[in-house]
Amino acid sequence: MQNLLFDFISKYISLTEEEKSTLLSLNLFHSVKKGTILLKEGQKSNESYFVLKGCIRSYYNIDGEEKTTAFYTEMEALVPPSVLSKTPSPYYVSCIEDCILTISNTDMEEEINRKFPKFETMCRMMSEELLAKERIDFDAFKTSSPEQRYLNLLQVRPDLIQRVPQHQLASYLGIKPQSLSRLRARILQKN
Amino acid sequence: MQNLLFDFISKYISLTEEEKSTLLSLNLFHSVKKGTILLKEGQKSNESYFVLKGCIRSYYNIDGEEKTTAFYTEMEALVPPSVLSKTPSPYYVSCIEDCILTISNTDMEEEINRKFPKFETMCRMMSEELLAKERIDFDAFKTSSPEQRYLNLLQVRPDLIQRVPQHQLASYLGIKPQSLSRLRARILQKN
């Protein structure tokens, strides 16, 4: 598991053995059971998550209904807005599967940034990259229909459709579960 | 104009006079006429934009139709994905109004980061902040109807509705211009 993390980091910066052991001394790694709620709406947590194995989701409670807006799988990071703005979290985060995560908090990140300035370089690069990706994804969402979005998801993240419950996928695609069912039936008929 | 930029920067880091004059020596400031295309689809530009005055928009050409996906107004930054990934730009960027922008390129940014490490800290903070904001906006888009999106826009960016053509607003809201017209008429009737 540690190697998964170090391999990922090595895409941005190179770490010395000393830096690696400093990271390991922080006790970042956690096993979390399916169904665990990592963050609740309203909470002022300062924890960030990086998925080594498994899948976590963010969801809102709107008029008593769960609206899933994002999934984070292997080698993806979630820094909730509450971490940066110190405001209550607008959404929940929970584990869809048994997960192995790194969980860090603001203090730990500040400490690492102080000890190893290149760690900040990595964070900058990752944030810039993720921001660009998020904007492109948002653009694609705006400019396509629910059916196109589903077909696109089949192309770019086929695993998600297998491992995630349909009703959560539906709100991720911006529609109701019944509409997703219908849309899938429509696609099957066409072929 | 320079003060607008320095005031903005001062929200993240404090600059010495020396640092300010180094920034000024880079010739960042540009006046750009309404209608100017700053970036074309397919181009491998490495320029980033920061809006001091005016409004720029990003748009895609999909089946011969312009699909506007984002507007950047005063004190907002656009770092196109092509800058980071060195791939052709997926979209166009053009000026909706006469603008005053700072235009920088990768080389300039690297030079500044090398001279003033705290500049990188600012970039990291801005990227993290913008990523969090972008995700929240995307979530809100997914979980609401076109009508709710329009009403929300009226609340949070009423200026946009005034200064931007309707048909560009429509694709920004993920619908057709005719649907936006109808939706507005529907809202008026309700009151």
Place this chain on the structure above:
DNA sequence: TCATCTCGTTAACTTAAGTTAAGAAAAGAC
């Protein structure tokens, strides 16, 4: 000035998503 093009609106019709409800299948609890 006149002609042209763009933009916003309206209308009629089509298509697809939302809503409500019901039933079957699968998962989870005891």
Place this chain on the structure above:
DNA sequence: GTCTTTTCTTAACTTAAGTTAACGAGATGA
């Protein structure tokens, strides 16, 4: 294993967005 709950699907009906077309206002340009 049975009971309960959740999840997925289907169907009928409603609502709203997409599509096509037409018109008027305003801007643009020769």
